[in-house]
Amino acid sequence: MEKEKDHIIPYRTFLYVLALLIALTLTSVAITQIYLGTLTVVIALLIAAVKSSFVLRIFMHLKFENKIISIAVVAVVLVLAAVIFITFLDYLYR
Amino acid sequence: MSTTPELHRDDQASKIGMWFFLFTEMLLFGGLFIVYSIYRFRNAEAFHQAAHELSIPIGTINTIILLISSTTIAMSVTAIQKKDKKLALILLCTTIVLGLAFLVNKYFEWGAHLKEHIYPGSSVLALRGQGDVLFYGLYFFMTGLHALHIIIGLIFIAVITRMIYKDKLNSESYALHENSGLYWHLVDLIWIFLFPLFYLIT
Numbered sequence: 001m002e003k004e005k006d007h008i009i010p011y012r013t014f015l016y017v018l019a020l021l022i023a024l025t026l027t028s029v030a031i032t033q034i035y036l037g038t039l040t041v042v043i044a045l046l047i048a049a050v051k052s053s054f055v056l057r058i059f060m061h062l063k064f065e066n067k068i069i070s071i072a073v074v075a076v077v078l079v080l081a082a083v084i085f086i087t088f089l090d091y092l093y094r
Numbered sequence: 095m096s097t098t099p100e101l102h103r104d105d106q107a108s109k110i111g112m113w114f115f116l117f118t119e120m121l122l123f124g125g126l127f128i129v130y131s132i133y134r135f136r137n138a139e140a141f142h143q144a145a146h147e148l149s150i151p152i153g154t155i156n157t158i159i160l161l162i163s164s165t166t167i168a169m170s171v172t173a174i175q176k177k178d179k180k181l182a183l184i185l186l187c188t189t190i191v192l193g194l195a196f197l198v199n200k201y202f203e204w205g206a207h208l209k210e211h212i213y214p215g216s217s218v219l220a221l222r223g224q225g226d227v228l229f230y231g232l233y234f235f236m237t238g239l240h241a242l243h244i245i246i247g248l249i250f251i252a253v254i255t256r257m258i259y260k261d262k263l264n265s266e267s268y269a270l271h272e273n274s275g276l277y278w279h280l281v282d283l284i285w286i287f288l289f290p291l292f293y294l295i296t
Contacts, residue, residue: 008175009168018165025157025289029150032294044290051286059168059279061272066106069113076117080124087128091135 007064017058024051105269112273116280119243123284126236130291133228140225145296148233149203153293156199157285163192164282167251167275177265179258186255189278193248200241204234233292240288243281250274 028047032040057063062070134141170185207230211218214231254274257263263271 006175009172011169011172014165014168014172018161021161022158025154025161028290028294029154032290032296041295044294045287048286048290052283055164055279055283055286059164059282060276065109069110072113072117076120080121083124084128084131087132088135091132 017054021051108269112276130232137225141229144226144229148293150293152199152203153289156196157289159192159196160282160285163189164279167278171272171275174268190251193244247278247281
């Protein structure tokens, strides 16, 4: 039986990503302690988005999987973003 | 031709199936995030005050615990691929211990709230106004649903650990192991958004 070779991610890569994720977490805690108004929300969510992209691409192997899964993930995120956008349009301009 | 017919197995399909399940989970929590942002938009002041009462140190520790546990389960898949059964078992057990540590922290966190009579339906909370009721209602529901996912993930990982121990999963067949990892990472992913929304943005 022919089996396509699965990509093996070295242990090192995971440890680098972990260090980065912890650094980003501490950064977002530190930044939100400073009062920046609406900017705080934007920065905190931006950092969360960066963190989740690392989790999706490296931990969840998306970088090495069939592209179709990545496309589907992006599609789900876009659907969610569209629903959030439309809901807020409704609340802001009703 | 071999005399024993081989059972058909499709690891790729199994993984795609898992991803489809994860999409429903993303939309489930996504819906809750929308509810949260609308209520926050309409009760900005109350949400702002209520969020101050959550402990940032406990939240940060729990975030780091989950990140480490995600790393250990991801590394356990590498270990299985490299035929290192012992290391895989150690890493999976570490993941379980970290998951339990997360729940213990949650227990103390929720315990402190309950002691102050802050829980959905509490009369003390009702006196504080609609905004606080909404904030804590969402807080308990969303972190509670997340904790339920942690418990399910832990059971899933425990089953996988046992299967690896009994050599039912190995370097030739580990799709189920990868799927348990995917589920655990999703739980981590949701927490990555829950943490700033409830604890940090005040």
